Amino acid sequence: MPDEYIKYLQSLNDKQREAACSDISTPLLIVAGPGSGKTSTMVGRVLFLLNEGISPSNILAMTFTTAAASEMRDRVGLIAGKTAAKELTISTFHSFSLQLCRSHAEKIERTSEFLIYGHGQQRRAIIEAVRLLENEKSRQNQVACKPGEDSNSMRSPEYFKDKSKKWQKFVTQAKASAKTPAELRKLGDEIEAAILEHYNNILRACNALDYHDLISCSVKLLTTFPEVLKECQDSWRAIIIDEFQDTSAMQYNLLRILASHNCVTIVGDDDQSIFSFNGADISGFDSFRDDFQNYKEIRLTRNYRSTRCIVEAASSLIQHNMKRCQLKNVLTENSNGSKIMIKECHNEDAQCAFVIDKILENASDGLDTECSYGSIAILYRRQVSGKVFQTAFRERKIPFNIHGVAFYRKKVVRAIIGMLRTTLPGCDDGPYRRVFKALLPFEKEEKKRVIDHIDKISTIRKCSFISAAHDIFTAKISGTFKRSQLTQGRKVLLTLEMISKLVHREQSISAVITSVANMVPQKYLLEQRAVVDFDGGKLLNEDNDLRSVLRYLLDDVSDFLSTQFVAIKEEKNVDENEKGCSSMLKAFIDYVLEREKENFHIRRHDNKNSVTLTTIHQSKGLEWDIVFIVKANETEIPLLHEFNGTVKENATSIEEERRLLYVAMTRARKKLFMLYVMVDSNWQLLQPSRFLKEIPHHLREVQAELSVKDPQTKHQKILDETAQFPVDLPREVHPSETDLAADELVNVQINDLATELTDPVEALDGNSFLRRFSVEER
């Protein structure tokens, strides 16, 4: 065994080493608490497998986020060398399934260019499905009705939209539990079956799959095509899964089929399961025990990450959960460390001021002068709570990076990606619509009118957005347009054609992206300044222009080329220099979609010396010396939904919220601060989180602002004092910004892929239009 491998394996403790070096044909289950070296053991396992003669290209490691995948590749690379690390397949479930479905698209009745439908497109397909069902119903009723009485065409679009909300929920649930129309019919659910059937047909007609389909179609490929199963089983001789507690039943199914050779290692902690809203299901642990009967289970009990105080406080908290399937004893031999500081603050500004004081105090403490900022994180339940810190850090010139910043959600970035997507075969309406929004140099209202008109024409003529736009701007159909509007519209059409040519001529994606980015008008960038400002973080710190966006995009291109494209190129025999860069671009856009879906964009290079701002959901698996959990208030964590004025809570959701706080607390190595505020931006009194009381007295140090006990007097006093507090209250938060972090992962990530298809059945090939678009017509 190479010296480096031996050295690494020796640095593990006995249990960890036993796990890493277990016999390769024994299914392995590692269940352990936070900071006990699960991920470190996984790295050891990879080294052991390599040493056993398994080629890196035959190892499949699944992690939950692309950031975790990069982290893993880096760690293996440090020991086993960059070449081996590059050859490993380290993937998320979705990107793995996406590749599999693309390679065998014809078997699932798609072409390899199939589209991925996010939330918005799914909604449109469902509206269409409802419309089709209503049509059928009205045809059946026609005999009984007077002519035109129950005509579906009389119904307003709102009618279908209203209905679609309910049906979208149903379709999502049906897909998550892998229900088929035939099964629904058997249960007597005729209408449900019909909707699902129409929906599936529409997606097939549009050459599209939604996120659930990606996993279920992969399962279908493996179960109905023995040659695909064989190909996968030959390719993946060893499978390793980190953060197993977050896999859904369907994802587990995929794993079970893939891993029939038994060389499978799963690693997880049920107490850290925080994605149940996304279908995560901890019963996967039991399924694994049932399905892989000769499995070996290893428990790691020693926490290497945190001080004893932090470990004990977090353990006390999680013990309040009743539903825990595998009780774990987490101990540490680390020093006691300081008590957890629970700090009461007047409002969010006061909270921010306190955090900044502490950061500066610790940074100048020389705690770790080289990367003192880099070892600090601020964690919050909802993305919006990070905003006040971004503004203050900018003012105080404290470098920061935002985990989970939705870089690919920025309208500017989406416009650039949209411009690139229009060059891919099978591009639907969304990217075209986005490009028109970005490139038409009109005021907002005028732009909206023009785009609405194109939409209207495309609905009436049942054609795609781009062919409607083409006919309008080349005056093939009459309309009430100003001459300037027609000229500008034609310019956009020309730009699209230029981009298409560029992609076919240019050899490098970087060059194409640079040219395309430069086509985005300054006016549009200024319009979007607010968006960039909201979650741009570092973007604004440097310069608020296209250069920063472009630099980040090009960074991702090189990341993509060095990690992903090597594998894709070999697999598909793609030649970078053949026919410009369109095949590379297609692979890059898939990579971007994956990142966009995760709503996760981590600037690895920026993290070294900057404070991390992140939601708790995105902090999993990571660690920092000093952690501030901010806004630990009731209604924040636990975050409870309000229905018709009353807050609904149930034991299950409270337990998930408690696990979330558990994950947050266990990110800290040395110091943990938990802060709550007394008054919100509407001067309403807020309560500290109920979970704070679950931390034993002897482990916490509470710094309260007021010692008044009587609630009435306290409220008045807080308001008086807050009024005197020298800093402004945070501005009122727009409702859309107060979305749950969790919901953001479901809705925003999926919504953001939305390309707002006008008529899903009529998705036309945009490129053929561009080819048709002759010089004379211009």
Ligand code: ATP
């Ligand atoms: P989480 O549940 O949060 O994902 P984990 O169980 O995956 O945690 P790791 O991230 O692998 O834990 O390890 C936590 C920390 O402990 C890391 O800093 C790692 O380097 C350190 N560590 C792990 N094992 C050992 C060991 N045997 N000796 C010293 N340090 C260790």
Ligand code: MG
């Ligand atoms: Mg881990």
